[in-house]
Amino acid sequence: MQKLLNGILRNRTLLLFILLLALSLRYMARNHYYQRTNFQALNNATLAPFFEARHQVFSYFRRDKHNKQLLEDNQYLLEKLINKQSKVLFLDSIPFEVIPAQVIRNSIQLNYNHITLNAGKKNGIHKEMGIISAKGVIGIVNRTNEETSSVISLLNKSLSINAKLKNSNHFGSLYWNGGSPKDMMLSDVPLAANVQVGDTIVTGGMSAVFPKHIELGVISDVIVPKNDNYYQIHISLFQDMTNLDYVYGVVIPRAETIKKMIFDNE
Numbered sequence: 001m002q003k004l005l006n007g008i009l010r011n012r013t014l015l016l017f018i019l020l021l022a023l024s025l026r027y028m029a030r031n032h033y034y035q036r037t038n039f040q041a042l043n044n045a046t047l048a049p050f051f052e053a054r055h056q057v058f059s060y061f062r063r064d065k066h067n068k069q070l071l072e073d074n075q076y077l078l079e080k081l082i083n084k085q086s087k088v089l090f091l092d093s094i095p096f097e098v099i100p101a102q103v104i105r106n107s108i109q110l111n112y113n114h115i116t117l118n119a120g121k122k123n124g125i126h127k128e129m130g131i132i133s134a135k136g137v138i139g140i141v142n143r144t145n146e147e148t149s150s151v152i153s154l155l156n157k158s159l160s161i162n163a164k165l166k167n168s169n170h171f172g173s174l175y176w177n178g179g180s181p182k183d184m185m186l187s188d189v190p191l192a193a194n195v196q197v198g199d200t201i202v203t204g205g206m207s208a209v210f211p212k213h214i215e216l217g218v219i220s221d222v223i224v225p226k227n228d229n230y231y232q233i234h235i236s237l238f239q240d241m242t243n244l245d246y247v248y249g250v251v252i253p254r255a256e257t258i259k260k261m262i263f264d265n266e
Contacts, residue, residue: 098132098248099124101149106244108155111178115139115151117247125149130209130250136216136239137161138247140209155181155241162204163216168193171204174216174235181241184217186233193231195222201235208252
């Protein structure tokens with residue numbers, strides 16, 4: 001114990017410097033958006049090999065669970081495809097291909113969370129690609145290298161996606177307000193819309209990131225404000241964002257053409 005104390009005393013200046021540096025980086029990453037984004041991206045890029053190695057070790061002991069989830073995901077998609085009671089068949093409404101990947105890191109405790117995937121450029125993942133699961137939207141790729149990718153999580157206060165009521169053409173923006181990871185907000189839906197608790201929310205398809213009609217969740221609460229023309233709508237997600245494993249990058253045909261058309265119209 002005395003040797004330990006002597007060692008700390010001899011290196012107290014260095015230890016104090018490291019402590020202050022860590023505290024300053026943490027403060028900067030939490031309170032300044034630009035620095036926070038770059039710090040998190042650097043952190044993901046630097047530690048991605050470690051996360052991948054750790055993921056491989058845990059994956060070995062969880063193979064049965066992974067295989068079971070993959071089968072359940074495939075069954076879910078198959079049921080969506082062959083469900084003839086649906087008004088529009090799944091692949092007719094979403095003409096896209098998917099690139100499989102696994103989550104090797106998933107932050108959920110911050111206001112601006114990111115996800116790291118074990119797939120990158122060599123697998124076809126690219127910047128601004130939408131990432132989905134069998135149960136909804138996960139996020140949008142913001143950085144990628146040959147082996148891994150960083151994704152802006154749906155649990156990131158800077159991200160909003162186009163969404164709509166499944167039973168009508170009333171559109172809005174889906175976003176996270178920093179509360180429960182299960183609870184999202186849907187804004188910009190006019191009071192003229194018929195909104196009921198239990199209604200399903202789907203992607204609106206007004207971008208080159210996510211196709212339309214991907215189911216996101218159900219309305220859990222509806223607030224009618226006194227001095228506004230738009231609802232405040234709470235959404236309960238189908239996908240548990242705290243429990244991610246297999247995900248899919250969305251490859252949308254003619255994505256660049258769609259982006260150009262949207263840009264020209266703005």
